[in-house]
Amino acid sequence: MLEVRNVRTGYGETEILRGVNxxxxxxxxxxxxxxxxxxxxxxxxxxxxxxxxxxxEIEFTGKRIDRLSPAEIxxxxxxxxxxxxxxxxxxxxxxxxxxxxxxxxxxxxxxxxADVYATFGxxxxxxxxxxxxxxxxxxxxxAIGRGMMxxxxxxxxxxxxxxxxxxxxxxxxxxxxxxxxxxxTILLVEQNVxxxxxxxxxxxxxxxxxxxxxxxxxxxxxxSRLRQAYLGL
Amino acid sequence: xxxxxxxxxxxINGLMLGAVYALVAVGLTLIYGVLHIVNFAHGAFLTLxxxxxxxxxxxxxxxxYLSILVLTPVMFGLGxxxxxxxxxxxxxxxxxxxxxxxxxxxIIIENGLLVVFKSDTRTIATDYGFRVIEIGPLLLSWPxxxxxxxxxxxxxxxxxxxxxxxxxKAIRAVAKExxxxxxxxxxxxxxxxxxxxxxxACLAVAAGLLMPVFYxxxxxxxAFVLVAFTIVVxxxxxxxxxxxxxxxxxxxxxxxxxxxxxDSLGQIGIFLLFILVLLFKPTGLFGARI
Numbered sequence: 001m002l003e004v005r006n007v008r009t010g011y012g013e014t015e016i017l018r019g020v021n022x023x024x025x026x027x028x029x030x031x032x033x034x035x036x037x038x039x040x041x042x043x044x045x046x047x048x049x050x051x052x053x054x055x056x057e058i059e060f061t062g063k064r065i066d067r068l069s070p071a072e073i074x075x076x077x078x079x080x081x082x083x084x085x086x087x088x089x090x091x092x093x094x095x096x097x098x099x100x101x102x103x104x105x106x107x108x109x110x111x112x113x114a115d116v117y118a119t120f121g122x123x124x125x126x127x128x129x130x131x132x133x134x135x136x137x138x139x140x141x142x143a144i145g146r147g148m149m150x151x152x153x154x155x156x157x158x159x160x161x162x163x164x165x166x167x168x169x170x171x172x173x174x175x176x177x178x179x180x181x182x183x184x185t186i187l188l189v190e191q192n193v194x195x196x197x198x199x200x201x202x203x204x205x206x207x208x209x210x211x212x213x214x215x216x217x218x219x220x221x222x223x224s225r226l227r228q229a230y231l232g233l
Numbered sequence: 234x235x236x237x238x239x240x241x242x243x244x245i246n247g248l249m250l251g252a253v254y255a256l257v258a259v260g261l262t263l264i265y266g267v268l269h270i271v272n273f274a275h276g277a278f279l280t281l282x283x284x285x286x287x288x289x290x291x292x293x294x295x296x297x298y299l300s301i302l303v304l305t306p307v308m309f310g311l312g313x314x315x316x317x318x319x320x321x322x323x324x325x326x327x328x329x330x331x332x333x334x335x336x337x338x339x340i341i342i343e344n345g346l347l348v349v350f351k352s353d354t355r356t357i358a359t360d361y362g363f364r365v366i367e368i369g370p371l372l373l374s375w376p377x378x379x380x381x382x383x384x385x386x387x388x389x390x391x392x393x394x395x396x397x398x399x400x401x402k403a404i405r406a407v408a409k410e411x412x413x414x415x416x417x418x419x420x421x422x423x424x425x426x427x428x429x430x431x432x433x434a435c436l437a438v439a440a441g442l443l444m445p446v447f448y449x450x451x452x453x454x455x456a457f458v459l460v461a462f463t464i465v466v467x468x469x470x471x472x473x474x475x476x477x478x479x480x481x482x483x484x485x486x487x488x489x490x491x492x493x494x495x496d497s498l499g500q501i502g503i504f505l506l507f508i509l510v511l512l513f514k515p516t517g518l519f520g521a522r523i
Binding site: 048050069070071073074075079080082085087088089090091098099100102103146147149150 | 402403405406408409413415419
Protein backbone atom coordinates (compact mmCIF):
# COMPACT_ATOMS: atom_id res chain seq x y z
CA MET A 1 0.00 0.00 0.00
CA LEU A 2 2.84 2.34 0.92
CA GLU A 3 6.23 2.05 -0.68
CA VAL A 4 9.15 4.28 0.25
CA ARG A 5 12.18 3.94 -2.01
CA ASN A 6 15.61 5.46 -1.34
CA VAL A 7 14.24 8.57 0.26
CA ARG A 8 16.81 11.21 1.05
CA THR A 9 15.88 14.54 2.58
CA GLY A 10 16.72 16.94 5.37
CA TYR A 11 16.57 20.51 6.56
CA GLY A 12 18.69 23.20 4.92
CA GLU A 13 22.04 21.60 4.14
CA THR A 14 21.70 18.90 6.75
CA GLU A 15 20.80 15.49 5.43
CA ILE A 16 18.58 13.62 7.87
CA LEU A 17 17.23 10.67 5.90
CA ARG A 18 19.99 8.93 3.98
CA GLY A 19 18.20 6.58 1.66
CA VAL A 20 15.28 5.08 3.54
CA ASN A 21 13.36 2.10 2.15
CA UNK A 22 10.23 0.68 3.65
CA UNK A 23 6.91 -0.85 2.70
CA UNK A 24 3.56 -1.18 4.38
CA UNK A 25 1.00 -3.69 3.09
CA UNK A 26 -2.74 -3.24 3.43
CA UNK A 27 -4.08 -4.12 6.90
CA UNK A 28 -0.68 -4.23 8.56
CA UNK A 29 0.59 -2.43 11.61
CA UNK A 30 4.17 -1.55 10.78
CA UNK A 31 6.37 -0.02 13.45
CA UNK A 32 9.20 2.40 12.80
CA UNK A 33 11.40 2.42 15.86
CA UNK A 34 14.46 4.26 17.00
CA UNK A 35 15.56 6.73 19.60
CA UNK A 36 15.19 10.49 19.47
CA UNK A 37 16.77 12.28 16.53
CA UNK A 38 17.26 9.36 14.15
CA UNK A 39 14.86 10.84 11.58
CA UNK A 40 11.51 9.28 12.43
CA UNK A 41 9.57 12.52 12.41
CA UNK A 42 11.48 13.72 9.36
CA UNK A 43 10.29 10.60 7.56
CA UNK A 44 6.72 11.46 8.55
CA UNK A 45 7.06 15.03 7.30
CA UNK A 46 8.31 13.67 3.98
CA UNK A 47 5.43 11.18 3.77
CA UNK A 48 2.86 13.92 4.44
CA UNK A 49 4.35 16.22 1.82
CA UNK A 50 5.48 18.86 4.31
CA UNK A 51 9.15 18.29 3.56
CA UNK A 52 10.17 17.92 -0.10
CA UNK A 53 12.38 14.96 -1.03
CA UNK A 54 15.96 15.43 -2.21
CA UNK A 55 15.72 12.17 -4.06
CA UNK A 56 13.82 8.91 -3.96
CA GLU A 57 10.15 8.04 -4.40
CA ILE A 58 7.06 7.53 -2.30
CA GLU A 59 4.22 5.48 -3.73
CA PHE A 60 0.82 5.14 -2.09
CA THR A 61 -1.90 2.81 -3.42
CA GLY A 62 0.08 2.51 -6.62
CA LYS A 63 0.46 6.25 -7.27
CA ARG A 64 3.42 8.53 -6.73
CA ILE A 65 2.65 11.00 -3.95
CA ASP A 66 6.04 12.60 -3.38
CA ARG A 67 5.19 15.65 -5.46
CA LEU A 68 1.69 16.17 -4.09
CA SER A 69 0.67 18.90 -1.64
CA PRO A 70 -0.12 17.93 1.96
CA ALA A 71 -3.81 18.48 1.20
CA GLU A 72 -3.70 16.14 -1.82
CA ILE A 73 -1.94 13.48 0.24
CA UNK A 74 -4.68 13.67 2.88
CA UNK A 75 -7.23 13.37 0.10
CA UNK A 76 -5.44 10.28 -1.23
CA UNK A 77 -6.04 8.68 2.18
CA UNK A 78 -2.67 9.04 3.90
CA UNK A 79 -3.17 10.89 7.17
CA UNK A 80 -0.71 11.67 9.90
CA UNK A 81 -1.36 12.15 13.60
CA UNK A 82 1.75 14.13 14.39
CA UNK A 83 4.04 14.02 17.37
CA UNK A 84 2.91 16.49 20.01
CA UNK A 85 -0.68 16.11 18.71
CA UNK A 86 -0.84 19.54 17.06
CA UNK A 87 -4.51 19.92 17.82
CA UNK A 88 -6.08 23.39 17.59
CA UNK A 89 -6.14 24.59 21.22
CA UNK A 90 -8.31 27.64 20.51
CA UNK A 91 -11.04 25.61 18.81
CA UNK A 92 -13.60 23.38 20.48
CA UNK A 93 -13.26 19.60 20.38
CA UNK A 94 -16.01 19.38 17.79
CA UNK A 95 -14.45 22.12 15.62
CA UNK A 96 -11.16 20.23 15.72
CA UNK A 97 -12.91 17.15 14.43
CA UNK A 98 -14.76 19.09 11.73
CA UNK A 99 -11.49 20.47 10.41
CA UNK A 100 -10.20 16.90 10.21
CA UNK A 101 -12.64 16.58 7.34
CA UNK A 102 -12.06 20.05 5.97
CA UNK A 103 -12.78 19.11 2.39
CA UNK A 104 -15.73 16.86 2.97
CA UNK A 105 -19.38 17.83 2.67
CA UNK A 106 -21.51 18.52 5.72
CA UNK A 107 -23.55 15.32 5.87
CA UNK A 108 -20.51 13.09 5.55
CA UNK A 109 -18.73 15.17 8.14
CA UNK A 110 -21.61 14.75 10.58
CA UNK A 111 -21.53 11.00 10.12
CA UNK A 112 -17.76 10.92 10.68
CA UNK A 113 -18.05 13.00 13.86
CA ALA A 114 -20.65 10.53 15.15
CA ASP A 115 -18.25 7.67 14.32
CA VAL A 116 -15.42 9.31 16.24
CA TYR A 117 -17.71 9.95 19.21
CA ALA A 118 -18.71 6.28 19.15
CA THR A 119 -15.04 5.33 19.47
CA PHE A 120 -14.12 8.09 21.93
CA GLY A 121 -17.03 8.67 24.29
CA UNK A 122 -14.88 11.04 26.26
CA UNK A 123 -14.61 13.46 23.33
CA UNK A 124 -18.38 13.57 23.02
CA UNK A 125 -18.68 14.64 26.65
CA UNK A 126 -16.23 17.44 25.98
CA UNK A 127 -17.38 18.45 22.52
CA UNK A 128 -18.02 22.10 23.42
CA UNK A 129 -14.81 22.51 25.39
CA UNK A 130 -11.72 24.22 23.97
CA UNK A 131 -9.24 21.54 22.95
CA UNK A 132 -6.45 23.32 24.85
CA UNK A 133 -8.23 22.54 28.11
CA UNK A 134 -8.18 18.75 27.59
CA UNK A 135 -5.81 16.45 29.45
CA UNK A 136 -2.85 14.95 27.59
CA UNK A 137 -4.61 11.63 27.05
CA UNK A 138 -7.75 13.34 25.79
CA UNK A 139 -5.73 15.52 23.46
CA UNK A 140 -4.11 12.41 21.99
CA UNK A 141 -7.55 10.88 21.48
CA UNK A 142 -8.66 14.09 19.79
CA ALA A 143 -5.62 14.07 17.52
CA ILE A 144 -6.38 10.49 16.47
CA GLY A 145 -10.08 11.26 16.13
CA ARG A 146 -9.27 14.25 13.94
CA GLY A 147 -7.03 12.02 11.83
CA MET A 148 -9.88 9.52 11.42
CA MET A 149 -12.29 12.21 10.23
CA UNK A 150 -11.25 12.12 6.60
CA UNK A 151 -11.64 8.34 6.47
CA UNK A 152 -7.96 7.53 5.90
CA UNK A 153 -6.70 4.28 4.41
CA UNK A 154 -3.37 4.56 6.16
CA UNK A 155 -2.85 6.34 9.46
CA UNK A 156 0.60 7.43 10.56
CA UNK A 157 0.81 7.68 14.32
CA UNK A 158 3.86 9.60 15.50
CA UNK A 159 4.71 8.87 19.14
CA UNK A 160 1.11 8.40 20.27
CA UNK A 161 2.24 7.22 23.72
CA UNK A 162 4.55 10.16 24.37
CA UNK A 163 3.80 11.97 27.62
CA UNK A 164 1.03 9.62 28.69
CA UNK A 165 0.80 7.81 32.00
CA UNK A 166 1.58 4.04 31.90
CA UNK A 167 -2.10 3.27 32.22
CA UNK A 168 -2.99 5.53 29.29
CA UNK A 169 -0.11 4.11 27.23
CA UNK A 170 -1.66 0.69 27.74
CA UNK A 171 -5.02 2.08 26.64
CA UNK A 172 -3.48 3.79 23.61
CA UNK A 173 -1.87 0.59 22.32
CA UNK A 174 -5.16 -1.21 22.90
CA UNK A 175 -6.89 1.41 20.77
CA UNK A 176 -4.32 1.12 17.98
CA UNK A 177 -4.91 -2.63 17.94
CA UNK A 178 -8.67 -2.05 17.69
CA UNK A 179 -8.33 0.44 14.84
CA UNK A 180 -6.19 -2.05 12.95
CA UNK A 181 -8.77 -4.73 13.70
CA UNK A 182 -11.34 -2.57 11.93
CA UNK A 183 -9.23 -2.70 8.79
CA UNK A 184 -7.14 0.46 9.09
CA THR A 185 -3.52 0.22 8.00
CA ILE A 186 -1.17 1.79 10.53
CA LEU A 187 2.36 3.07 10.42
CA LEU A 188 3.35 3.35 14.06
CA VAL A 189 6.36 5.53 14.77
CA GLU A 190 7.47 5.01 18.34
CA GLN A 191 10.22 5.08 20.89
CA ASN A 192 8.33 2.59 23.00
CA VAL A 193 9.91 -0.49 21.45
CA UNK A 194 8.48 -3.26 23.64
CA UNK A 195 4.84 -2.39 23.26
CA UNK A 196 5.15 -1.44 19.61
CA UNK A 197 6.65 -4.83 18.77
CA UNK A 198 3.79 -6.50 20.57
CA UNK A 199 1.10 -5.08 18.31
CA UNK A 200 3.04 -4.60 15.06
CA UNK A 201 3.35 -7.30 12.44
CA UNK A 202 6.64 -5.95 11.10
CA UNK A 203 9.10 -3.30 12.19
CA UNK A 204 11.95 -1.14 10.93
CA UNK A 205 14.65 0.23 13.15
CA UNK A 206 16.03 3.59 12.14
CA UNK A 207 19.46 4.80 13.10
CA UNK A 208 21.15 7.92 11.76
CA UNK A 209 18.62 8.29 8.98
CA UNK A 210 18.94 4.74 7.73
CA UNK A 211 17.04 1.51 8.26
CA UNK A 212 19.48 -0.72 10.13
CA UNK A 213 17.20 -3.61 11.00
CA UNK A 214 13.94 -4.79 9.52
CA UNK A 215 11.87 -7.86 10.00
CA UNK A 216 8.84 -9.53 11.52
CA UNK A 217 8.04 -8.09 14.92
CA UNK A 218 8.03 -11.60 16.38
CA UNK A 219 11.64 -12.17 15.28
CA UNK A 220 12.79 -8.75 16.43
CA UNK A 221 11.41 -9.36 19.88
CA UNK A 222 13.76 -12.35 20.15
CA UNK A 223 16.77 -10.67 18.48
CA SER A 224 19.54 -10.51 21.07
CA ARG A 225 21.32 -7.46 19.59
CA LEU A 226 18.10 -5.56 19.67
CA ARG A 227 17.24 -6.63 23.16
CA GLN A 228 20.59 -5.27 24.24
CA ALA A 229 20.44 -2.03 22.30
CA TYR A 230 16.83 -1.04 22.82
CA LEU A 231 15.35 -3.10 25.57
CA GLY A 232 18.25 -3.04 27.98
CA LEU A 233 17.91 -6.78 28.50
CA UNK B 234 -15.26 71.79 35.13
CA UNK B 235 -17.66 71.27 32.25
CA UNK B 236 -21.34 70.55 32.78
CA UNK B 237 -22.18 66.84 32.76
CA UNK B 238 -24.08 66.82 29.42
CA UNK B 239 -21.06 68.24 27.62
CA UNK B 240 -18.77 65.60 29.10
CA UNK B 241 -21.24 62.84 28.34
CA UNK B 242 -21.67 64.13 24.80
CA UNK B 243 -17.91 64.21 24.23
CA UNK B 244 -17.43 60.72 25.60
CA ILE B 245 -20.25 59.22 23.56
CA ASN B 246 -19.00 60.91 20.41
CA GLY B 247 -15.54 59.58 21.31
CA LEU B 248 -16.93 56.10 21.73
CA MET B 249 -18.45 56.33 18.27
CA LEU B 250 -15.21 57.61 16.73
CA GLY B 251 -13.43 54.78 18.50
CA ALA B 252 -15.65 52.31 16.66
CA VAL B 253 -14.07 53.28 13.35
CA TYR B 254 -10.59 53.02 14.88
CA ALA B 255 -11.64 49.60 16.10
CA LEU B 256 -12.57 48.52 12.59
CA VAL B 257 -9.13 49.45 11.27
CA ALA B 258 -7.57 47.67 14.25
CA VAL B 259 -9.66 44.52 13.77
CA GLY B 260 -8.19 44.10 10.28
CA LEU B 261 -4.68 44.70 11.55
CA THR B 262 -4.95 42.33 14.49
CA LEU B 263 -6.57 39.62 12.38
CA ILE B 264 -3.63 39.68 9.99
CA TYR B 265 -1.19 39.76 12.88
CA GLY B 266 -2.92 36.93 14.69
CA VAL B 267 -2.86 34.58 11.72
CA LEU B 268 0.21 35.53 9.70
CA HIS B 269 2.20 36.79 12.70
CA ILE B 270 3.34 39.85 10.76
CA VAL B 271 2.66 43.51 11.27
CA ASN B 272 1.14 44.63 8.01
CA PHE B 273 2.75 47.94 7.18
CA ALA B 274 0.59 48.23 4.08
CA HIS B 275 -2.57 48.48 6.19
CA GLY B 276 -2.49 52.29 6.27
CA ALA B 277 -1.95 52.55 2.53
CA PHE B 278 -4.83 50.14 1.96
CA LEU B 279 -7.04 52.38 4.09
CA THR B 280 -5.96 55.45 2.10
CA LEU B 281 -6.64 53.56 -1.11
CA UNK B 282 -10.11 52.62 0.13
CA UNK B 283 -10.84 56.23 1.10
CA UNK B 284 -9.85 57.40 -2.36
CA UNK B 285 -12.08 54.66 -3.72
CA UNK B 286 -15.02 56.07 -1.74
CA UNK B 287 -14.14 59.59 -2.89
CA UNK B 288 -13.93 58.54 -6.56
CA UNK B 289 -17.28 56.79 -6.41
CA UNK B 290 -18.79 59.96 -4.92
CA UNK B 291 -17.09 62.38 -7.27
CA UNK B 292 -17.57 60.49 -10.52
CA UNK B 293 -20.55 58.23 -9.96
CA UNK B 294 -22.38 60.31 -7.36
CA UNK B 295 -22.59 57.27 -5.11
CA UNK B 296 -23.27 57.86 -1.41
CA UNK B 297 -20.26 56.84 0.75
CA TYR B 298 -22.34 54.41 2.76
CA LEU B 299 -23.57 52.72 -0.39
CA SER B 300 -20.05 52.72 -1.80
CA ILE B 301 -19.07 50.39 1.05
CA LEU B 302 -21.06 47.67 -0.67
CA VAL B 303 -19.12 48.22 -3.88
CA LEU B 304 -15.71 48.64 -2.32
CA THR B 305 -15.75 45.82 0.23
CA PRO B 306 -15.58 43.02 -2.35
CA VAL B 307 -12.98 44.99 -4.31
CA MET B 308 -10.71 45.38 -1.28
CA PHE B 309 -11.35 41.75 -0.32
CA GLY B 310 -10.12 40.65 -3.75
CA LEU B 311 -7.21 43.06 -3.72
CA GLY B 312 -6.13 41.92 -0.26
CA UNK B 313 -6.34 38.28 -1.34
CA UNK B 314 -4.30 38.88 -4.48
CA UNK B 315 -1.64 41.02 -2.81
CA UNK B 316 -1.00 38.39 -0.12
CA UNK B 317 -1.24 35.38 -2.42
CA UNK B 318 0.75 36.69 -5.35
CA UNK B 319 3.08 39.33 -3.91
CA UNK B 320 3.65 39.13 -0.14
CA UNK B 321 3.61 35.33 0.06
CA UNK B 322 5.99 34.57 -2.81
CA UNK B 323 8.27 37.57 -2.15
CA UNK B 324 8.43 36.97 1.60
CA UNK B 325 9.81 33.41 1.35
CA UNK B 326 8.24 32.71 4.74
CA UNK B 327 10.80 34.85 6.57
CA UNK B 328 9.22 37.40 8.89
CA UNK B 329 11.66 40.21 8.17
CA UNK B 330 11.30 39.81 4.40
CA UNK B 331 7.50 39.82 4.73
CA UNK B 332 7.69 42.95 6.84
CA UNK B 333 9.80 44.69 4.21
CA UNK B 334 7.50 43.57 1.42
CA UNK B 335 4.47 45.09 3.17
CA UNK B 336 6.47 48.27 3.77
CA UNK B 337 7.43 48.35 0.09
CA UNK B 338 3.82 47.90 -0.97
CA UNK B 339 2.75 50.80 1.24
CA ILE B 340 5.42 53.05 -0.28
CA ILE B 341 4.35 52.10 -3.79
CA ILE B 342 0.66 52.71 -3.06
CA GLU B 343 1.25 56.03 -1.29
CA ASN B 344 3.47 57.36 -4.03
CA GLY B 345 1.18 56.02 -6.71
CA LEU B 346 -1.65 57.96 -5.08
CA LEU B 347 0.57 61.06 -4.94
CA VAL B 348 1.20 60.80 -8.67
CA VAL B 349 -2.49 60.44 -9.49
CA PHE B 350 -4.14 62.69 -6.90
CA LYS B 351 -1.25 65.01 -5.89
CA SER B 352 -1.07 65.79 -2.19
CA ASP B 353 -4.37 67.72 -2.21
CA THR B 354 -6.77 67.00 0.56
CA ARG B 355 -10.21 65.92 -0.56
CA THR B 356 -13.50 65.76 1.26
CA ILE B 357 -17.02 64.65 0.59
CA ALA B 358 -19.75 67.13 1.43
CA THR B 359 -22.83 65.06 2.20
CA ASP B 360 -25.96 66.68 3.54
CA TYR B 361 -25.71 64.56 6.69
CA GLY B 362 -22.05 65.31 7.50
CA PHE B 363 -23.01 67.75 10.26
CA ARG B 364 -26.39 66.36 11.14
CA VAL B 365 -26.95 65.71 14.84
CA ILE B 366 -29.23 63.49 16.83
CA GLU B 367 -30.81 65.01 19.92
CA ILE B 368 -31.17 62.67 22.83
CA GLY B 369 -32.42 64.67 25.80
CA PRO B 370 -29.76 67.30 26.41
CA LEU B 371 -27.18 65.43 24.27
CA LEU B 372 -26.29 66.30 20.70
CA LEU B 373 -24.69 63.33 18.99
CA SER B 374 -23.09 63.30 15.56
CA TRP B 375 -25.31 61.42 13.14
CA PRO B 376 -22.54 60.09 10.84
CA UNK B 377 -20.59 58.89 13.86
CA UNK B 378 -23.65 57.07 15.17
CA UNK B 379 -23.94 55.39 11.78
CA UNK B 380 -20.24 54.57 12.02
CA UNK B 381 -20.74 52.97 15.40
CA UNK B 382 -23.69 50.85 14.31
CA UNK B 383 -22.07 49.73 11.06
CA UNK B 384 -18.86 48.85 12.92
CA UNK B 385 -20.78 46.73 15.39
CA UNK B 386 -22.60 45.01 12.53
CA UNK B 387 -19.29 44.41 10.77
CA UNK B 388 -17.80 42.98 13.95
CA UNK B 389 -20.71 40.57 14.19
CA UNK B 390 -20.16 39.53 10.57
CA UNK B 391 -16.43 38.99 11.19
CA UNK B 392 -17.28 36.98 14.31
CA UNK B 393 -19.75 34.85 12.36
CA UNK B 394 -17.21 34.25 9.59
CA UNK B 395 -14.53 33.21 12.08
CA UNK B 396 -16.78 31.01 14.21
CA UNK B 397 -19.47 29.68 11.94
CA UNK B 398 -17.84 29.02 8.56
CA UNK B 399 -15.34 26.34 7.59
CA UNK B 400 -12.95 28.95 6.22
CA UNK B 401 -13.19 30.91 9.47
CA LYS B 402 -12.49 27.86 11.58
CA ALA B 403 -9.53 27.11 9.35
CA ILE B 404 -8.31 30.70 9.86
CA ARG B 405 -8.45 30.23 13.62
CA ALA B 406 -6.75 26.85 13.33
CA VAL B 407 -3.90 28.23 11.23
CA ALA B 408 -3.46 31.11 13.68
CA LYS B 409 -2.52 28.76 16.50
CA GLU B 410 -1.35 25.53 14.88
CA UNK B 411 0.00 25.82 11.36
CA UNK B 412 1.55 22.35 11.07
CA UNK B 413 -1.56 20.70 12.48
CA UNK B 414 -3.59 22.63 9.90
CA UNK B 415 -1.41 21.52 6.99
CA UNK B 416 -1.63 17.91 8.16
CA UNK B 417 -5.43 17.91 8.00
CA UNK B 418 -5.26 19.23 4.45
CA UNK B 419 -5.79 22.96 4.97
CA UNK B 420 -4.05 25.02 2.30
CA UNK B 421 -2.21 27.46 4.55
CA UNK B 422 -1.32 29.89 1.74
CA UNK B 423 -4.98 30.18 0.78
CA UNK B 424 -5.92 30.81 4.43
CA UNK B 425 -3.23 33.48 4.72
CA UNK B 426 -4.59 35.24 1.66
CA UNK B 427 -8.15 34.90 2.92
CA UNK B 428 -7.18 36.49 6.23
CA UNK B 429 -5.47 39.33 4.43
CA UNK B 430 -8.58 39.72 2.29
CA UNK B 431 -10.81 39.88 5.36
CA UNK B 432 -8.55 42.45 7.03
CA UNK B 433 -8.55 44.58 3.88
CA ALA B 434 -12.32 44.32 3.52
CA CYS B 435 -12.67 45.81 7.03
CA LEU B 436 -10.76 48.84 5.70
CA ALA B 437 -13.26 49.37 2.90
CA VAL B 438 -16.03 49.56 5.50
CA ALA B 439 -13.95 51.91 7.68
CA ALA B 440 -13.23 54.14 4.69
CA GLY B 441 -16.92 54.48 3.86
CA LEU B 442 -17.70 55.40 7.46
CA LEU B 443 -14.86 57.91 7.67
CA MET B 444 -15.30 59.86 4.46
CA PRO B 445 -18.46 61.78 5.44
CA VAL B 446 -16.65 63.17 8.52
CA PHE B 447 -13.00 63.14 7.49
CA TYR B 448 -10.72 64.00 4.58
CA UNK B 449 -8.33 62.01 2.47
CA UNK B 450 -4.91 62.70 1.04
CA UNK B 451 -2.23 60.13 0.17
CA UNK B 452 -0.95 60.08 3.78
CA UNK B 453 -4.26 59.90 5.64
CA UNK B 454 -4.23 56.18 6.38
CA UNK B 455 -0.94 56.31 8.25
CA ALA B 456 -2.35 58.35 11.14
CA PHE B 457 -5.20 55.89 11.62
CA VAL B 458 -2.94 52.88 11.50
CA LEU B 459 -0.66 54.36 14.14
CA VAL B 460 -3.66 54.59 16.44
CA ALA B 461 -4.88 51.17 15.25
CA PHE B 462 -1.52 49.66 16.10
CA THR B 463 -1.79 51.11 19.59
CA ILE B 464 -5.20 49.50 19.85
CA VAL B 465 -3.88 46.16 18.67
CA VAL B 466 -1.22 46.15 21.39
CA UNK B 467 -3.73 47.43 23.93
CA UNK B 468 -6.24 44.72 23.10
CA UNK B 469 -3.65 41.92 22.99
CA UNK B 470 -1.88 41.17 19.71
CA UNK B 471 -4.11 38.98 17.56
CA UNK B 472 -7.26 39.36 19.64
CA UNK B 473 -10.25 40.49 17.59
CA UNK B 474 -12.43 41.17 20.63
CA UNK B 475 -9.52 43.00 22.21
CA UNK B 476 -9.17 45.22 19.14
CA UNK B 477 -12.86 46.04 19.20
CA UNK B 478 -12.95 46.93 22.91
CA UNK B 479 -9.56 48.64 22.70
CA UNK B 480 -10.79 50.79 19.80
CA UNK B 481 -13.81 51.97 21.74
CA UNK B 482 -11.64 52.69 24.78
CA UNK B 483 -9.15 54.67 22.71
CA UNK B 484 -11.98 56.73 21.20
CA UNK B 485 -13.25 57.64 24.65
CA UNK B 486 -9.74 58.42 25.91
CA UNK B 487 -9.07 60.63 22.92
CA UNK B 488 -12.35 62.47 23.40
CA UNK B 489 -11.70 62.97 27.09
CA UNK B 490 -8.21 64.31 26.57
CA UNK B 491 -9.41 66.60 23.76
CA UNK B 492 -12.05 67.98 26.07
CA UNK B 493 -9.78 68.56 29.02
CA UNK B 494 -6.44 69.30 27.35
CA UNK B 495 -7.64 70.90 24.13
CA ASP B 496 -8.23 69.51 20.67
CA SER B 497 -4.63 69.56 19.54
CA LEU B 498 -3.57 67.41 22.49
CA GLY B 499 -6.31 64.82 22.01
CA GLN B 500 -3.92 62.05 21.04
CA ILE B 501 -1.69 62.54 24.08
CA GLY B 502 -4.18 60.55 26.13
CA ILE B 503 -3.94 57.65 23.70
CA PHE B 504 -0.20 57.36 23.93
CA LEU B 505 -0.18 57.93 27.67
CA LEU B 506 -2.56 54.99 28.02
CA PHE B 507 -0.39 53.02 25.60
CA ILE B 508 2.73 53.57 27.69
CA LEU B 509 0.90 52.66 30.88
CA VAL B 510 -0.34 49.41 29.34
CA LEU B 511 3.14 48.55 28.09
CA LEU B 512 4.51 49.19 31.57
CA PHE B 513 1.93 47.33 33.60
CA LYS B 514 0.20 44.84 31.31
CA PRO B 515 2.38 44.27 28.24
CA THR B 516 0.30 41.32 26.98
CA GLY B 517 -2.60 43.70 26.43
CA LEU B 518 -5.75 44.39 28.38
CA PHE B 519 -7.85 41.59 26.98
CA GLY B 520 -5.48 38.70 26.35
CA ALA B 521 -5.13 37.03 22.97
CA ARG B 522 -7.65 34.67 21.52
CA ILE B 523 -8.60 34.83 17.91
